[in-house]
Amino acid sequence: MNSVIKNAKRLIIKVGSSLVTNDGKGLDHSAIAKWAEQIAQLRVLGKEVILVSSGAIAEGMQRLGFEQRPSGIHELQACAAVGQMGLAQIYETSFRAHDLHTAQVLLTHADLADRERYLNARSTLFTLLRFGVVPIINENDTVVTDEIKVGDNDTLGALVANLIEADVLIILTDQRGLYTADPRKDINATFVHEAIAGDIALEGMAGGVGTGIGRGGMLTKILAAKRAASSGAHTVIAWGREESVLTRLAAGEAIGTQLTAQMGQLTARKQWMADHLQTAGKVVLDAGAVQKLVEEGKSLLPIGVSDVIGEFGRGAVITCVTQNGRQIARGLINYASTDARRIMRHPSSEIATILGFVEGPELIHRDNLVLL
Numbered sequence: 001m002n003s004v005i006k007n008a009k010r011l012i013i014k015v016g017s018s019l020v021t022n023d024g025k026g027l028d029h030s031a032i033a034k035w036a037e038q039i040a041q042l043r044v045l046g047k048e049v050i051l052v053s054s055g056a057i058a059e060g061m062q063r064l065g066f067e068q069r070p071s072g073i074h075e076l077q078a079c080a081a082v083g084q085m086g087l088a089q090i091y092e093t094s095f096r097a098h099d100l101h102t103a104q105v106l107l108t109h110a111d112l113a114d115r116e117r118y119l120n121a122r123s124t125l126f127t128l129l130r131f132g133v134v135p136i137i138n139e140n141d142t143v144v145t146d147e148i149k150v151g152d153n154d155t156l157g158a159l160v161a162n163l164i165e166a167d168v169l170i171i172l173t174d175q176r177g178l179y180t181a182d183p184r185k186d187i188n189a190t191f192v193h194e195a196i197a198g199d200i201a202l203e204g205m206a207g208g209v210g211t212g213i214g215r216g217g218m219l220t221k222i223l224a225a226k227r228a229a230s231s232g233a234h235t236v237i238a239w240g241r242e243e244s245v246l247t248r249l250a251a252g253e254a255i256g257t258q259l260t261a262q263m264g265q266l267t268a269r270k271q272w273m274a275d276h277l278q279t280a281g282k283v284v285l286d287a288g289a290v291q292k293l294v295e296e297g298k299s300l301l302p303i304g305v306s307d308v309i310g311e312f313g314r315g316a317v318i319t320c321v322t323q324n325g326r327q328i329a330r331g332l333i334n335y336a337s338t339d340a341r342r343i344m345r346h347p348s349s350e351i352a353t354i355l356g357f358v359e360g361p362e363l364i365h366r367d368n369l370v371l372l
């Protein structure tokens with residue numbers, strides 16, 4: 001296997017909290033200096049690099065004297081605000097040593113869900129890359145709450161990979177990659193060098209949750225790889241303390257677990273819809289409508305909808321779910337929730353009589369629909 005990174009032009013590198021903060025002991029200056037040096041070398045090779053760095057909460061906890069992760073949301077947000085200063089400072093200093101500028105970009109899910117802000121973030125990141133700057137991204141933890149956050153930086157890394165159509169997402173973590181089972185518990189566990197991103201079997205292998213320090217475990221990395229693959233990005237999960245891991249990957253060496261993207265690429269607008277982690281509402285589909293959407297590639301008609309959940313306006317991105325709540329698609333809906341409720345279960349020919357106007361015979365046109 002040859003590393004996909006060798007030919008990659010645009011890379012997202014995600015570093016986890018336990019690596020950045022030396023397992024919560026405080027910012028690991030020497031590790032960060034080493035990544036900065038390697039990223040500088042990647043830039044010399046003509047690669048564009050964006051860093052997604054966790055560690056704000058872990059570093060803030062350390063600075064404010066918390067021994068355990070606080071449970072209160074405002075305490076966590078305060079830790080993030082304090083710790084983010086430390087991250088900004090150390091990255092700026094470490095990259096300055098290589099004559100590189102850094103830029104702090106703090107994103108929320110709402111920034112990526114709003115079409116205009118999404119396009120703004122995209123343009124700004126492209127401009128920063130054009131200026132030769134290394135953008136350092138984190139979630140804007142200080143303003144997000146449980147309901148509206150991305151939640152973990154593996155997912156954020158994948159969303160950013162999709163946002164700017166990166167070739168590769170490199171997730172640096174405190175493990176060497178993915179095993180077929182937990183090697184501490186199963187002597188038959190073997191290392192997975194290469195697999196296809198999105199292969200359902202990988203989710204069973206990853207199991208488990210993250211360490212007490214960061215948010216993501218191996219499962220969130222596997223799901224992030226699947227998400228990134230929808231825009232064509234390959235993912236590599238590797239041990240962040242591996243000597244010269246980034247430059248060796250860029251030289252073609254196979255390190256860690258490589259998850260190759262083989263899905264059909266979504267168009268830009270469908271990608272944006274698929275990357276909504278939360279939506280304003282849901283429509284519940286009957287079995288016939290599920291069949292039409294999934295098997296036959298058809299639009300969603302009001303007759304196939306048995307319930308409309310939430311309040312939203314025309315043109316909102318909403319989720320299509322089955323009778324037992326499984327999410328199967330996202331799409332831009334032609335009718336506001338109040339109107340959709342009135343026309344659901346009815347044939348499209350009755351829309352004009354029921355509402356007094358017609359925005360279209362479909363609730364969601366196929367062109368505005370993406371299967372998950």
Ligand code: GLU
Pocket residue numbers: 017053054055056057058080138139141151152153154213214215216
């Ligand atoms: N945004 C969080 C932080 O900087 C990290 C989330 C994660 O661990 O994935 O502390």
